[in-house]
Amino acid sequence: MKTRGAFALSRHAVLTCWTLVTLFPIYWMLMTSFKHSGEWVTWPPRWLPHAPTLENYRAVLAPGTSTFELGRQTLKVLKPLWDSLLVAGVSSLVAVALGSALAYSWARFGTGGPRYPYNLLTIRMVPPIVIAVPFVVYYVTLRLLDTYAGLILVYVATSLPYVIWMMLAFIDDVPIELERAARVMGASRFRVVGTIVLPLVASGLVVTFLFVFILNWSELLLAMTLTNTEVSTIPITLNKFQSANEGRAYGPQAAIGTIATLPVVVLGFAIQKHLVRGFSFGLLRK
């Protein structure tokens, strides 16, 4: 008993330390976003803002009214925020829809042959920069450079392997006899998918959506290469808050970071029920 108690204690100690390590950057970002510019990089560090201010948020959300000036740039955050939501949201939805259909057809009909999912995975083995440059060439010709459609298209393509692999795990969990029973009882193939398969993989769809949404929401390299002035996402904007004169604007960057984290956190809470079920694969009794 004693050794077990000691084991539990040390395990909790380790887990607590690790939680602190992972949460610290988020804490630091949150605190910095409320600090005056003088406190951003002071040593010894200030754990809490001396005089909390909303100046950083004003700087990024309403640039004209702020006392803080970053060179001669006027940077807006609301437009990139909207662009990011649109691009990440639409591309993740499309990728989940297409990828789930593909995963289903591979799981049930062997579409594309036995090695198909592995071949898809090789797309992700290439560093994104390798595909980014050729994409610029194509996009110039196709007039997709710096457009929503262009960025959504490339995000759909890069998300698909993740969606397919995650959904394969969930679809494999649905016993094929359930589908067969429904077919014998009179359901068409589409009816089977709609009334049996989709309800049973709902949690999987939600979890997969969240996963690729976070990826696309935070993607920098492709967005930077394929957009310019018309479309601009949050990660790009975050990177722009620096200048030769003032250096890095840590405060406004922290404010943007906090704002950018909020949608994901909200989404996470909204689908908490699905997260718990979705991450415990094998939820169905066979």
Place this chain on the structure above:
Amino acid sequence: MSGVRLEKLSKTFGATRAVREVDLVIPDGEFTVFVGPSGCGKTTTLNLIAGLETPTSGDIYIGADRVTDWEPRDRNLGMVFQSLALFPHMSVFDNIGFPLRLRRLPAAEIAARVAAVARTVRIDHLLDKRPATLSGGEAQRVALARTIIVQPAVFLMDEPLSSLDAKLRVEMRTELKRLHASLRATFVYVTHDQAEAMTMADRIVVMHGGVVQQVGPPLVLYNDPVNRFVAGFFGVPAMNFLEGELADGRFMAAPISVPVGLRRAVGSATLGVRPEHVRVTSGDEGWPATVNLVEPLGDETLVFLDHGGPASLIAKMHADEPIAAGDRRRFTFNPDKLLCFDGGTGERIRP
């Protein structure tokens, strides 16, 4: 009206020939059981009838219709699966009503018919529950109710009782037979359990290696098997087999030598004797053996006899006859009940 007919039906998976040229007529209203060891093609045959697999060649008729390339839903079938396949995200009511909802019947009629069919299988108190909360027997009845509700002409059942414990399985056997008698529909039932096949079937189809071995009523298969496989498949414990020679109308495997009434001399042969036809004698009639194991079953006792051959002979004796392991006894065979099989092909050798 709605019998099932298979014509030269074959199914190949890659290099495996799961079902080979099966010709079979299943008459309307009959309870037919497909039986065989796992991998013998019985479930594949059932799935072919259901339309869940597409035949490689051959044809399937249900009633007068050639249904070979029909969708499962157009075949007017009911099917019970090994896993029962209850939909985990629907209540019992919705599970049973599912086929009616697909047919777009009005809600009131669905409710009435679900209630009626639930009463007949005695699950009307479970309608609000989820399948995961049901016991094995209850889940079984829900699966049956869901199948009966559309009154299909042909019922297909794929080892539906295999998930139940032994006692419940025996109860459900009786219940299924009663159901068959009241519905008068064609039942096609798949099992690997020879006892299930014997007790329930009007006719048994024995399959092995994708090929139909023999078709007939249970007692015909038991008493008059066409080959060694069928002979060994039915009966507990299994038939005793002795390897030896056939010459001058006698089967010989020293020291055993018995007349089997066969004129032909075919050389190597196998003698089949069921345990109930091995008699342990008390006199000096027969051949000597040592009793090496005794298994009392209550009403009968199984006796394992070591007669010098490669395997023990099993005899079934009355329970009140005194016998113990280590006894030296003699045994004979009931001469009218001996079966001979070709030593090479295993085919039955008939007079």
